[in-house]
Amino acid sequence: MIDTQTFTLALGIGNIAFAVLMAGYTHGGAPSPGLRLWMWARLGMGISQLLGWARPHLGLALAPGLEGVAWILAVSVEVAAYCVFFGFTRWGRLLLPITALSSAVVLAAGSMGATHAELSRMVAGVVALYAATMAWILLRPRRFATRHAAGLRSASPLQLIIGVNDALFAAAVALSALDGLRGNALFGPGMAGEFAYLMGYLLMIVNGFGFLLLCKQKDDAEMERLATTDFLTGLPNRHAFLERAEQARLAAQRQRQPLALMMIDIDHFKQLNDRWGHASGDEALVVFARTARDVLREHETIGRLGGEEFAMILPGAQLDEAVQAAQRLRLAVRAATVITSGPSYTMTVSIGVVLLDPNEDLSGALARADHALYAAKRDGRDRVEIGEPGRRRA
Incomplete structure (x- = not known):
């Protein structure tokens, strides 16, 4: 007892x-x-x-x-x-x-x-x-x-x-x-x-x-x-995004599903910082992140790679679907408003889109999307460009 x-x-x-x-x-x-x-x-x-x-x-x-x-x-x-x-x-x-x-x-x-x-x-x-x-x-x-x-x-x-x-x-x-x-x-x-x-x-x-x-x-x-997590935008940071993108690539390869990738850059971002200050630049990044979250689908991932550069992975998307998604994002960003110390600023983005080839590694796809992004900036900005097809590995 x-x-x-x-x-x-x-x-x-x-x-x-x-x-x-x-x-x-x-x-x-x-x-x-x-x-x-x-x-x-x-x-x-x-x-x-x-x-x-x-x-x-x-x-x-x-x-x-x-x-x-x-x-x-x-x-x-x-x-x-x-x-x-x-x-x-x-x-x-x-x-x-x-x-x-x-x-x-x-x-x-x-x-x-x-x-x-x-x-x-x-x-x-x-x-x-x-x-x-x-x-x-x-x-x-x-x-x-x-x-x-x-x-x-x-x-x-x-x-x-x-x-x-x-x-x-x-x-x-x-x-x-x-x-x-x-x-x-x-x-x-x-x-x-x-x-x-x-x-x-x-x-x-x-x-x-x-x-x-x-x-x-x-x-x-x-x-x-x-x-x-990127402290300013709340999006996955570079390391986290690349890790998730690699997991998505392996899953797409295993399931034989398409996988698209975007590289996104805010146009004239340095001029925005220089003209209205870094606080306005930070606000532009936050507005972009909020806009991107509103338009992407639940299984898609966007991350901040650094500065004004972002990337998005789109599992299950063919190239034409990825281009449509990129255009929706571009138009949504253009419609968003960034308040600066001067007049309201209309933000635009340039986007490069590629479709990963079977067995293509992530770094190669990122490089192709980056080339497409710079082509969009070279040809006038506020546009979407499709990257060159990837080279299949033997």
Whole structure:
């Protein structure tokens, strides 16, 4: 049979150790608001558990219900940490009133002479509600959208592990509270009590490491995004584009599908910078990127190779389809407006288009598209030129 007080002491020390460990881990850095709230939640949970252990052992004269309120506040801060981490913006409108009301009810019940077991059942109900809320936050599918479609993305494996653990803990605490209503001691001997203890221990371990791993996943994803995305336009940078283009080339070769490539250059970009300043040049790049995203299809990729030079890969497109897509882009860019320090500027682009030959490498196709691009600039700009056919490799 599990010793309640010893188990409570172990949980309290464990939660405080987690909070101290994470404080040391994030020292000198800039922890996310969610991680900062999570650390305070672990610390508050540990303190409330130590209070629960110390009350009978040390004979502490605590105000009736104070220990339960500490539990409620700590778990509510953990819920807030998950809300902040996953981008909920209005969590306080629901969480704060529930926390304040439940805390007030527990304190009022304690002042009116409620027994410790009765107060524990009340707190257990609130804790079960909050644990179920965390499980819902973790397990619910996330909505995503593109220009062409919207749908749901399922929770990651890590979220599933933490969310299922939260759901089991909520069920364990709720069952134990119901068992207490039938006259059994809350978290005492019995299947419900044993289950609650086991899930409480797993909650400390899984949620402790799990939240840190979630934060690390998020930071890693952000680092990858920064490493592969052009900071000004939000398009894939040169390295990322070439990598995606090579993957598209290999897929087209394997599936025996056509693949077209464009090289795009903003006309007279240096004159724009020299006449109205680099801020206007930056705005032109942003306007072009936004316009290009609006006209390209979901499976097409455009990237910034450097300066005012861009490239686009069009899987499944024959040469005539690629030329039509290039003309749509050219006309859309011409219709876009760039605001400068002077009059509004009409931006134009020159485009070179090629169709990759079977077994042609990417560098050869890029060179042909680049030659076509310079032919378009030489022949007057604001036009689309088709590159010379590629030479088949033996």
